Amino acid sequence: MNRISRLKSLMAARGIDALVTFKPEHSFYLSGFNPIIFSHPVIAILPAEGEPVILVHALRDDHGRSESWVKDIRLYGAWSTKVTMGPNWQDALRAILAEKGLDASVLGVEEDYLPVTRHRLLTELLPKAKLVDSSAVFDRARLVKDADEIANVRVAAALADIGMDAAQDALAQGGSEREIATSSMAAMNGHWALHLPDHEVADFGSLEGGAQNGLWTWALAGDRMFRNCDNPTQRKPQRGEAVAVFIWAIANGVHAENERTFAYGPLPDANRRAIDTILKIREDIAPAMRPGAPLAELFHITKRGLEDAGYAANIPGRIGHTIGLGAHEHTSLDGKTDVILEPGMLFTLEPNLRVPDRGVATQISDTILITETGHEFLTQSRGGYIEV
Structure with missing residues (x-):
């Protein structure tokens, strides 16, 4: 898709290895999936090399798979018989980034959206990664x-x-x-x-x-x-x-x-x-x-x-x-x-x-x-x- 290409070009210009977005508009931008209510975060990961990954709570699994064009959908939390990566998004996100060799890389996060507490949590969760602001990357791509x-x-x-x-x-x-x-x-x-x-x-x-x-x-x-x-x-x-x-x-x-x-x-x-x-x-x-x-x-x-x-x-x-x-x-x-x-x-x-x-x-x-x-x-x- 053209928007993925635009994002990757902007990422390359800024030395960003992957985007990690919690913002509802941006997880939709990368996946086509809008869960409407965000009682649990939907997290989209776009590596500079490779396809996007979407991490959703297990209760949004059926909805997400019916609407998203992203093939790699991972689950967290507990819901009926759904098989997940674990009870919380934090451990699941860290595992996905480690799997892709991105846990010690430059990660773009939207500082104009993330609460201070979540930004601090990400810093503690990924001590070897460098978090940089990707707000302008999305703003420019969306133009x-x-x-x-x-x-x-x-x-x-x-x-x-x-x-x-x-x-x-x-x-x-x-x-x-x-x-x-x-x-x-x-x-x-x-x-x-x-x-x-x-x-x-x-x-x-x-x-x-x-x-x-x-x-x-x-x-x-x-x-x-x-x-x-x-x-x-x-x-x-x-x-x-x-x-x-x-x-x-x-x-x-x-x-x-x-x-x-x-x-x-x-x-x-x-x-x-x-x-x-x-x-x-x-x-x-x-x-x-x-x-x-x-x-x-x-x-x-x-x-x-x-x-x-x-x-x-x-x-x-x-x-x-x-x-x-x-x-x-x-x-x-x-x-x-x-x-x-x-x-x-x-x-x-x-x-x-x-x-x-x-x-x-x-x-x-x-x-x-x-x-x-x-x-x-x-x-x-x-x-x-x-x-x-």
Whole structure:
């Protein structure tokens, strides 16, 4: 797979002999297996030479073998008649690394994910190994999507579009924030249930819980838009208010994002002008979304456009982010990033405005794919100025 080749090239450049990952998104990235709930860790091992190994608790054995493309699946713990390598993952991991001659090598671990206690445990467990941070290795490899990831994000984007259409209808009927959100999620789930038999919509869990369904919508009306993210309430939008709808959808582990600002009836001039400014900036950005262009240039175009429109005091910290296994991956569309766009990259485009003293806020976002010749909007629900 291309992602395995990318990871191995990055490992070689950094002198890493094997990756050892506990992060749910990354064990999935290396195996295709998402157990959903992580009451016990799933550990993926990628040697610089050779194929990946997945270490799972015995109770996840049947699930893992039915979904993973990795052939070498090892078990730990106790579960019914399952034969395992022992009662805990620590001894099993050490045995696997010793078997492959990696117990005294340079091992990459994600220091931005591992708790201090687990990092300390690994240091004690593998005293002859050198642990180095592999967080940037995964971040860089994940920037470019493989063909299967692109196919799945198209499905996720289509689900998000369905959710956005339903949210608009619920708002037009005078629905509350909660009614807008639940109508949107019901529409996405209904389409998934009827038309996508081969797709999972589970998100990634943690050691304390799972995420069985990752089709999420929330809505914020009026001055609640300044919260940026909050649980929807029973508040009903008032005529003349802007209403933001935020949607994250997922298909087979890959996310898409769709966000729109709706005008619930005619908006005050200040709010309308802000939306028109953002729409114009998005048009100005479009030619720069192409292979070979600096990602930071998208931010600089936005900054110049906001300054020219009189919003110099309201420049956002970023105008989007990469997306894929995470709804918010680590690379930001800001003025500092050194990423150069290339085909297969996926990000959200969301230049926005927040002017609290004028009660002005906008939130418009699409999921964008960089192609061989330019870019493609994967989310395609109605854009522009939308008044309901």
